[in-house]
Amino acid sequence: MKIRTRFAPSPTGYLHIGNIWVAFLNWLFTRQNRGSIILRIEDIDGERSKLEYIKALKEDLEWLGLDWDEGPGFTYSYGSTIQSERLGLYKSLIHKWGNNGDAYPCYCTRARIHKIASAPHRGEQLPIYDGYCRNTLTTIDEKHKIKPSWRFKIKEKETVSFSDIFHKKQYYNLMPNRDDFVIMRADGMVAYQLAVSYDDGAMDITHVFRGEDLLSSTFYQIKLLKELGYQLPVYGHLPLLVDKEGIRLSKRQKGITIRSLRNSGITVNDIIGKLLFWAGAISKPEKISLCYAKNNISFNECHNLTKKTISI
Ligand code: GLU
Numbered sequence: 001m002k003i004r005t006r007f008a009p010s011p012t013g014y015l016h017i018g019n020i021w022v023a024f025l026n027w028l029f030t031r032q033n034r035g036s037i038i039l040r041i042e043d044i045d046g047e048r049s050k051l052e053y054i055k056a057l058k059e060d061l062e063w064l065g066l067d068w069d070e071g072p073g074f075t076y077s078y079g080s081t082i083q084s085e086r087l088g089l090y091k092s093l094i095h096k097w098g099n100n101g102d103a104y105p106c107y108c109t110r111a112r113i114h115k116i117a118s119a120p121h122r123g124e125q126l127p128i129y130d131g132y133c134r135n136t137l138t139t140i141d142e143k144h145k146i147k148p149s150w151r152f153k154i155k156e157k158e159t160v161s162f163s164d165i166f167h168k169k170q171y172y173n174l175m176p177n178r179d180d181f182v183i184m185r186a187d188g189m190v191a192y193q194l195a196v197s198y199d200d201g202a203m204d205i206t207h208v209f210r211g212e213d214l215l216s217s218t219f220y221q222i223k224l225l226k227e228l229g230y231q232l233p234v235y236g237h238l239p240l241l242v243d244k245e246g247i248r249l250s251k252r253q254k255g256i257t258i259r260s261l262r263n264s265g266i267t268v269n270d271i272i273g274k275l276l277f278w279a280g281a282i283s284k285p286e287k288i289s290l291c292y293a294k295n296n297i298s299f300n301e302c303h304n305l306t307k308k309t310i311s312i
Protein backbone atom coordinates (compact mmCIF):
# COMPACT_ATOMS: atom_id res chain seq x y z
CA MET A 1 0.00 0.00 0.00
CA LYS A 2 1.34 3.41 -0.99
CA ILE A 3 1.26 5.80 1.95
CA ARG A 4 -0.54 9.08 1.32
CA THR A 5 -0.69 11.81 3.93
CA ARG A 6 -1.87 15.37 3.91
CA PHE A 7 -0.93 18.66 5.46
CA ALA A 8 -4.14 20.67 5.53
CA PRO A 9 -3.67 24.25 6.72
CA SER A 10 -6.46 26.81 6.75
CA PRO A 11 -5.09 29.97 5.13
CA THR A 12 -6.45 32.31 7.78
CA GLY A 13 -3.11 33.49 9.10
CA TYR A 14 0.64 32.89 8.86
CA LEU A 15 1.96 29.44 9.71
CA HIS A 16 3.18 29.21 13.28
CA ILE A 17 5.34 26.75 15.10
CA GLY A 18 2.31 24.61 16.10
CA ASN A 19 1.39 24.15 12.44
CA ILE A 20 4.97 23.25 11.58
CA TRP A 21 5.12 20.73 14.41
CA VAL A 22 2.32 18.81 12.67
CA ALA A 23 3.67 19.41 9.16
CA PHE A 24 7.18 18.27 10.11
CA LEU A 25 6.15 15.03 11.84
CA ASN A 26 3.85 14.23 8.95
CA TRP A 27 6.72 14.93 6.55
CA LEU A 28 9.19 12.77 8.51
CA PHE A 29 6.79 9.83 8.67
CA THR A 30 5.86 10.09 5.00
CA ARG A 31 9.35 10.58 3.63
CA GLN A 32 10.73 7.69 5.68
CA ASN A 33 7.97 5.46 4.33
CA ARG A 34 8.33 6.61 0.72
CA GLY A 35 4.82 7.98 0.63
CA SER A 36 3.23 11.04 -0.95
CA ILE A 37 2.37 14.26 0.84
CA ILE A 38 -0.65 16.22 -0.29
CA LEU A 39 -0.77 19.93 0.53
CA ARG A 40 -4.47 20.62 0.89
CA ILE A 41 -5.66 24.18 1.31
CA GLU A 42 -8.66 24.22 3.64
CA ASP A 43 -10.18 27.52 2.63
CA ILE A 44 -13.90 26.76 2.87
CA ASP A 45 -14.25 29.70 5.23
CA GLY A 46 -14.24 32.25 2.44
CA GLU A 47 -14.40 35.21 4.77
CA ARG A 48 -11.34 34.40 6.82
CA SER A 49 -9.21 32.73 4.15
CA LYS A 50 -6.89 34.90 2.11
CA LEU A 51 -4.84 34.30 -1.03
CA GLU A 52 -1.98 36.14 0.62
CA TYR A 53 -1.83 33.45 3.32
CA ILE A 54 -1.80 30.63 0.76
CA LYS A 55 1.18 32.25 -0.92
CA ALA A 56 2.86 32.81 2.44
CA LEU A 57 2.36 29.27 3.70
CA LYS A 58 3.87 27.82 0.54
CA GLU A 59 6.87 30.14 0.97
CA ASP A 60 7.28 29.16 4.62
CA LEU A 61 7.12 25.43 3.88
CA GLU A 62 9.60 25.87 1.04
CA TRP A 63 11.96 27.82 3.28
CA LEU A 64 11.88 24.99 5.79
CA GLY A 65 12.36 22.39 3.06
CA LEU A 66 9.11 20.63 3.88
CA ASP A 67 8.21 19.65 0.34
CA TRP A 68 5.04 18.05 -0.94
CA ASP A 69 4.11 15.84 -3.86
CA GLU A 70 0.64 17.05 -4.75
CA GLY A 71 -0.76 20.47 -4.04
CA PRO A 72 -2.13 23.65 -5.58
CA GLY A 73 -1.24 23.58 -9.24
CA PHE A 74 -0.19 19.93 -9.53
CA THR A 75 -2.68 17.32 -8.52
CA TYR A 76 -2.60 14.31 -10.87
CA SER A 77 -5.85 12.39 -10.83
CA TYR A 78 -7.38 13.63 -7.58
CA GLY A 79 -8.66 16.98 -8.74
CA SER A 80 -7.95 20.27 -7.03
CA THR A 81 -6.34 20.26 -3.59
CA ILE A 82 -7.89 23.66 -2.84
CA GLN A 83 -11.16 23.15 -1.02
CA SER A 84 -12.79 26.31 -2.38
CA GLU A 85 -12.45 24.70 -5.82
CA ARG A 86 -14.23 21.57 -4.59
CA LEU A 87 -17.38 23.19 -3.22
CA GLY A 88 -19.54 21.65 -5.98
CA LEU A 89 -18.49 18.16 -4.83
CA TYR A 90 -19.45 18.83 -1.20
CA LYS A 91 -22.71 20.56 -2.11
CA SER A 92 -23.85 17.74 -4.37
CA LEU A 93 -23.38 15.34 -1.46
CA ILE A 94 -25.43 17.59 0.84
CA HIS A 95 -28.09 17.76 -1.84
CA LYS A 96 -28.15 13.98 -2.22
CA TRP A 97 -28.36 13.39 1.52
CA GLY A 98 -31.05 16.03 1.86
CA ASN A 99 -33.12 14.29 -0.80
CA ASN A 100 -32.80 10.80 0.58
CA GLY A 101 -33.31 11.72 4.22
CA ASP A 102 -29.74 11.26 5.45
CA ALA A 103 -29.59 14.97 6.24
CA TYR A 104 -32.25 17.43 7.31
CA PRO A 105 -32.62 21.19 7.48
CA CYS A 106 -32.33 22.79 10.90
CA TYR A 107 -33.98 26.14 11.44
CA CYS A 108 -32.88 26.57 15.02
CA THR A 109 -31.35 29.87 15.90
CA ARG A 110 -27.95 30.03 17.48
CA ALA A 111 -29.58 31.31 20.65
CA ARG A 112 -31.80 28.23 20.91
CA ILE A 113 -28.90 25.86 20.40
CA HIS A 114 -26.88 27.65 23.04
CA LYS A 115 -29.75 27.36 25.44
CA ILE A 116 -29.97 23.59 25.08
CA ALA A 117 -26.24 23.15 25.33
CA SER A 118 -24.12 25.75 26.91
CA ALA A 119 -21.56 23.11 27.82
CA PRO A 120 -19.27 22.17 24.94
CA HIS A 121 -19.40 18.63 23.68
CA ARG A 122 -16.41 16.49 24.71
CA GLY A 123 -14.30 19.55 25.11
CA GLU A 124 -15.01 20.51 21.50
CA GLN A 125 -16.97 23.19 19.79
CA LEU A 126 -19.65 20.77 18.59
CA PRO A 127 -22.75 21.64 20.61
CA ILE A 128 -25.22 19.03 21.77
CA TYR A 129 -28.42 19.07 19.76
CA ASP A 130 -31.89 17.97 20.84
CA GLY A 131 -33.16 16.94 17.41
CA TYR A 132 -35.79 19.68 17.40
CA CYS A 133 -35.94 19.95 13.59
CA ARG A 134 -35.40 16.27 12.91
CA ASN A 135 -38.98 15.29 13.40
CA THR A 136 -40.72 18.61 13.01
CA LEU A 137 -42.17 19.42 9.66
CA THR A 138 -41.21 23.06 9.52
CA THR A 139 -43.89 25.29 8.10
CA ILE A 140 -43.37 27.02 4.78
CA ASP A 141 -43.71 30.32 6.56
CA GLU A 142 -40.73 29.61 8.77
CA LYS A 143 -38.73 28.53 5.73
CA HIS A 144 -39.25 31.87 4.07
CA LYS A 145 -37.91 33.74 7.01
CA ILE A 146 -34.60 32.03 7.55
CA LYS A 147 -32.25 29.74 5.71
CA PRO A 148 -31.55 26.45 7.44
CA SER A 149 -28.30 24.79 8.29
CA TRP A 150 -28.14 21.10 7.34
CA ARG A 151 -27.51 18.30 9.80
CA PHE A 152 -26.37 14.79 9.11
CA LYS A 153 -28.85 12.38 10.67
CA ILE A 154 -27.55 9.73 13.02
CA LYS A 155 -30.19 7.06 12.43
CA GLU A 156 -29.49 4.85 15.39
CA LYS A 157 -27.08 4.57 18.27
CA GLU A 158 -23.73 3.46 16.95
CA THR A 159 -20.41 2.91 18.63
CA VAL A 160 -17.58 4.33 16.58
CA SER A 161 -14.11 3.20 17.48
CA PHE A 162 -10.65 3.61 16.09
CA SER A 163 -7.15 2.91 17.18
CA ASP A 164 -5.02 6.05 17.28
CA ILE A 165 -1.28 5.54 16.67
CA PHE A 166 -0.43 7.42 19.87
CA HIS A 167 -3.57 7.17 21.97
CA LYS A 168 -4.60 3.57 21.39
CA LYS A 169 -8.26 2.57 21.24
CA GLN A 170 -10.87 5.35 21.19
CA TYR A 171 -14.64 4.85 21.51
CA TYR A 172 -17.66 7.08 21.27
CA ASN A 173 -21.39 6.35 21.04
CA LEU A 174 -22.98 8.42 18.31
CA MET A 175 -26.56 9.08 19.41
CA PRO A 176 -29.55 10.14 17.29
CA ASN A 177 -30.46 13.82 17.85
CA ARG A 178 -27.56 14.64 20.15
CA ASP A 179 -24.94 13.91 17.50
CA ASP A 180 -26.82 15.04 14.39
CA PHE A 181 -24.00 17.30 13.32
CA VAL A 182 -23.96 20.28 11.00
CA ILE A 183 -22.62 19.63 7.50
CA MET A 184 -23.57 23.00 6.05
CA ARG A 185 -24.12 26.25 7.88
CA ALA A 186 -27.14 28.45 7.29
CA ASP A 187 -24.99 30.91 5.34
CA GLY A 188 -24.07 28.13 2.88
CA MET A 189 -20.60 27.47 4.24
CA VAL A 190 -19.74 23.78 4.06
CA ALA A 191 -18.74 22.41 7.46
CA TYR A 192 -15.18 21.32 8.19
CA GLN A 193 -16.37 17.81 9.17
CA LEU A 194 -17.86 17.19 5.77
CA ALA A 195 -15.11 18.70 3.61
CA VAL A 196 -12.29 17.01 5.52
CA SER A 197 -13.95 13.57 5.53
CA TYR A 198 -14.85 13.70 1.88
CA ASP A 199 -11.37 14.81 0.90
CA ASP A 200 -9.51 12.34 3.08
CA GLY A 201 -11.59 9.61 1.45
CA ALA A 202 -11.52 10.89 -2.12
CA MET A 203 -7.78 11.63 -2.01
CA ASP A 204 -6.98 8.11 -0.73
CA ILE A 205 -5.32 9.45 2.41
CA THR A 206 -3.92 6.52 4.38
CA HIS A 207 -2.58 8.33 7.49
CA VAL A 208 -3.91 11.47 9.15
CA PHE A 209 -1.56 13.34 11.49
CA ARG A 210 -3.00 16.38 13.21
CA GLY A 211 -3.39 18.04 16.59
CA GLU A 212 -4.93 16.29 19.55
CA ASP A 213 -7.70 18.93 19.64
CA LEU A 214 -9.31 17.14 16.69
CA LEU A 215 -9.43 13.74 18.38
CA SER A 216 -13.15 13.93 19.14
CA SER A 217 -14.00 15.16 15.63
CA THR A 218 -12.65 11.89 14.30
CA PHE A 219 -15.79 9.97 15.32
CA TYR A 220 -17.95 12.15 13.08
CA GLN A 221 -15.46 11.95 10.27
CA ILE A 222 -15.32 8.17 10.46
CA LYS A 223 -19.11 8.07 10.31
CA LEU A 224 -19.05 10.11 7.08
CA LEU A 225 -16.17 8.16 5.56
CA LYS A 226 -18.08 4.93 6.15
CA GLU A 227 -21.24 6.44 4.72
CA LEU A 228 -19.26 7.37 1.62
CA GLY A 229 -17.79 3.89 1.36
CA TYR A 230 -14.16 4.95 1.77
CA GLN A 231 -11.37 3.05 3.42
CA LEU A 232 -10.60 4.58 6.82
CA PRO A 233 -7.20 6.22 7.27
CA VAL A 234 -5.00 5.53 10.28
CA TYR A 235 -5.14 8.46 12.71
CA GLY A 236 -2.31 9.89 14.76
CA HIS A 237 -3.29 12.80 17.01
CA LEU A 238 -0.26 14.75 18.07
CA PRO A 239 0.25 16.52 21.39
CA LEU A 240 -0.46 20.23 21.28
CA LEU A 241 2.37 22.64 21.87
CA VAL A 242 1.63 24.96 24.76
CA ASP A 243 3.55 27.83 26.27
CA LYS A 244 4.82 27.99 29.84
CA GLU A 245 1.37 28.98 31.11
CA GLY A 246 -0.21 26.02 29.34
CA ILE A 247 -1.83 28.15 26.64
CA ARG A 248 -2.03 26.72 23.15
CA LEU A 249 0.45 28.36 20.85
CA SER A 250 -2.06 28.93 18.09
CA LYS A 251 -3.86 31.34 20.37
CA ARG A 252 -0.77 33.44 20.73
CA GLN A 253 0.62 32.98 17.29
CA LYS A 254 1.84 36.49 16.54
CA GLY A 255 5.30 36.12 17.99
CA ILE A 256 5.90 32.60 16.81
CA THR A 257 4.96 32.63 13.16
CA ILE A 258 7.55 31.05 10.94
CA ARG A 259 8.11 34.43 9.29
CA SER A 260 8.78 36.15 12.57
CA LEU A 261 11.24 33.42 13.58
CA ARG A 262 12.99 33.73 10.23
CA ASN A 263 13.15 37.51 10.54
CA SER A 264 14.67 37.22 13.97
CA GLY A 265 17.55 35.20 12.55
CA ILE A 266 16.58 31.70 13.64
CA THR A 267 17.72 29.11 11.10
CA VAL A 268 15.87 26.16 9.63
CA ASN A 269 18.25 23.79 11.40
CA ASP A 270 17.49 25.46 14.75
CA ILE A 271 13.78 24.88 14.17
CA ILE A 272 14.12 21.26 13.04
CA GLY A 273 16.36 20.53 16.05
CA LYS A 274 13.80 22.05 18.41
CA LEU A 275 10.97 20.04 16.89
CA LEU A 276 12.95 16.81 17.26
CA PHE A 277 13.82 17.72 20.83
CA TRP A 278 10.15 18.36 21.71
CA ALA A 279 9.25 15.08 20.00
CA GLY A 280 11.69 13.32 22.31
CA ALA A 281 13.96 12.07 19.52
CA ILE A 282 17.07 13.92 20.74
CA SER A 283 18.09 14.72 24.30
CA LYS A 284 18.97 18.41 23.85
CA PRO A 285 18.06 20.99 21.22
CA GLU A 286 20.78 21.21 18.59
CA LYS A 287 20.95 22.27 14.97
CA ILE A 288 19.76 19.47 12.72
CA SER A 289 19.16 19.57 8.98
CA LEU A 290 16.04 18.12 7.47
CA CYS A 291 18.12 15.79 5.35
CA TYR A 292 20.01 14.49 8.39
CA ALA A 293 16.73 13.99 10.24
CA LYS A 294 15.23 12.07 7.37
CA ASN A 295 18.20 9.75 7.04
CA ASN A 296 19.21 9.30 10.66
CA ILE A 297 16.32 9.90 13.04
CA SER A 298 13.51 7.44 12.72
CA PHE A 299 9.95 8.64 13.28
CA ASN A 300 9.65 5.82 15.83
CA GLU A 301 12.26 7.50 17.97
CA CYS A 302 9.88 10.37 18.65
CA HIS A 303 8.98 9.16 22.12
CA ASN A 304 7.01 12.15 23.36
CA LEU A 305 4.12 11.80 20.94
CA THR A 306 1.84 9.98 23.34
CA LYS A 307 1.65 13.07 25.54
CA LYS A 308 -1.36 15.37 25.51
CA THR A 309 0.57 18.60 25.44
CA ILE A 310 4.19 19.62 25.15
CA SER A 311 5.28 22.66 27.03
CA ILE A 312 7.86 24.67 25.09
N1 GLU B 1 -7.63 22.78 8.36
C1 GLU B 1 -7.53 22.26 9.67
C2 GLU B 1 -6.74 23.21 10.53
O1 GLU B 1 -5.95 23.97 10.03
C3 GLU B 1 -6.82 20.92 9.72
C4 GLU B 1 -7.78 19.86 9.87
C5 GLU B 1 -7.21 18.45 9.84
O2 GLU B 1 -5.99 18.23 9.79
O3 GLU B 1 -8.05 17.56 9.83
O4 GLU B 1 -6.93 23.22 11.71
Ligand code: ZN
Binds near residue numbers: 106131133134
Ligand atom coordinates in the same frame (compact mmCIF):
# COMPACT_ATOMS: atom_id res chain seq x y z
ZN1 ZN C 1 -33.00 22.63 14.61
